[in-house]
Amino acid sequence: MGFNFSENGFNQLLESLNQDYQIYAPVRKKNKDSFSANDLITYDLIKSLEEIELTVKSKYSAKEIVFPIRETLFHFVEGEQFIASDTDDKYIIFLRPCDRNAFKRLDKIFLENGPEEDIYYKRLRENVKFFVIECTSGFDSCFCVSMESNTVEAEDYAAFLRFEENGVSCEVNDQDLAVEFSSQAEEIKFEPQFIEKNKVEVKLPDREKLTNEVFEHQLWTEYSQRCIACGRCNTSCPTCSCFTVKDVLYDENKKSGERFRRWAGCHIDGFTEMAGGHNFREDYGDRMRYKTMHKIYDFGERFDFDMCVGCGRCDDVCPEYISFSKCINKLSTIIEEGV
């Protein structure tokens, strides 16, 4: 079902949705990025259309809403444990097709990657409705088309929105929301549009030809020199899903405390540290290789699609100007020409 809203009408819709949902969208936080006087574009709660930042890509993805950076798993006191409390909150997340597809990757990892579902992810994820932002021109570093994450199936969104000069056109699939939408807008015919060509194109290496020999290639040595292991590529990535688990014992009573998990990243020191201080991936180039293989090979071997969605955030945030899309293309050339 398609609808057209005036700006006012859409704001009324948001107001009414806000009664039942926490609404997250990319926003602009004035002067809040790391460098002074730069704005931070990131996900936060919104109440109105005007707060949504649509002109620039967000630095971080919507991942942190469903997979929080730091999340308490359970509390313990003396011999007893209590699962960290759940909320009844329901969420609406505004996001572009690449980021919606990133959640498909997260779903695989947290819900289908082992004998058990991840209850912490699941209980948040179940309460999320996705509002996909139509994205037909993308940004300079995007390569979603190459990663086949430029389109979204109708079943994967509650609503699909086209932001126009004087309002919003959209399609609604979610029956719970259809009433809210129809009461505020006029009905129209709506056909979602998707980007068909990015400025950056990536050629994925032929899986069959990818062998362990490429592990030793000097391609990775270049990154040993260039990468500084800051981990920004991991933290900005909408599909990086590694975490580490820690316990904290409270000062006041050392028999009580909490177990929490927090994001870990394969580029960051300590990721491969084991008992006895052994570290099997010290070299930064090896970390780049590991990440690359996971994003465009290993994950795809296990599931049906590659992990990387081509959002290009890792390129945008790398302080050393390392480009992941360029790395994939270099790898493909090497594979084509024979290692």
Add this chain to the structure above:
Amino acid sequence: MSFNTKKIKKNAFRITKDREVTALRIRVPGGHINAKYLSLIKEIADEYGNGTLHITTRQGFEVPGISFADFEEVNKKIAPILEGMEKEIGVKIADPREGYPAAGTRNVSACIGNRVCRYSNYDTTEMAQQIEKNIFPNDYHVKIALSGCPNDCIKGHLQDFGILGMVEPIYHQERCIGCKACVDNCHKRVTSALSFEQERVLRDEKRCIGCGECILQCPTNAWERGEQFFKVVIMGRTGKKNPRLAKPFLKWASRDVVIAIVNNVYDYIERHIDTSLAKEHIGYIVDRTGYPKFKEEILKGVELNSECEIADKINWNGYQTGEKI
């Protein structure tokens, strides 16, 4: 040739080694210049000077080799510079065709600031220009320089007032991934103000210099860029008598406080300057009145922000030349 040297020196011309030859100093407030003025300066150097330019330590230009006979003409020629680089930023200049109205208060210099530099906590040029507007023209000898961060690339520690940008870093534990990039960096390159305990970062406010490095290091924006503040270091100097580095006077001062104290310094000089000298630099006046008197007078009428810390005592040390080197 006869002229009043005192008048001409105030006009930013120098009495040089060579009889009847002068050099003109051109101010560049905030150290940033629209490139269009460079062609005008080149023209003056070619037409009236000897075709060379000296880049001054205070980020100005000095045009040598000008004949004293031409100084009025040169003044007319630099009118667009006074219009565009001084009047435009609010400096009161009665007639831009008569050259610089004063030379005592030196060009307010600044590092490149946050228009370019990643470390800078504010726009140094913009604030330098505001200070220039407030204190220039003035005959008293005061040197001020602004740095974007405590790296102090402009060498504010060698000025009467070194104004260094600070930022309050606000930690959000819920965004912290415990990578310790901030802690390691603070330990290696800054003041070891950060530590990692109980899986969270602690900041020792006494040690923290507000440089903002932790904010820059963080891969998740767990360190939020909070309010902007300033550290003010005072009375550093080179010179023949007792050279020394400036010492901290204010920490976590607001911009308004910094602007206000700089404005107040002229009344203090007026009251205490030794007029028997051709010019007395403010640092020597403070040596004579003592820091407590300086502090009392410079803070008169200034409403300090609640975060602002003030030095109780300052001992500049520096060195005196004795019998041995």
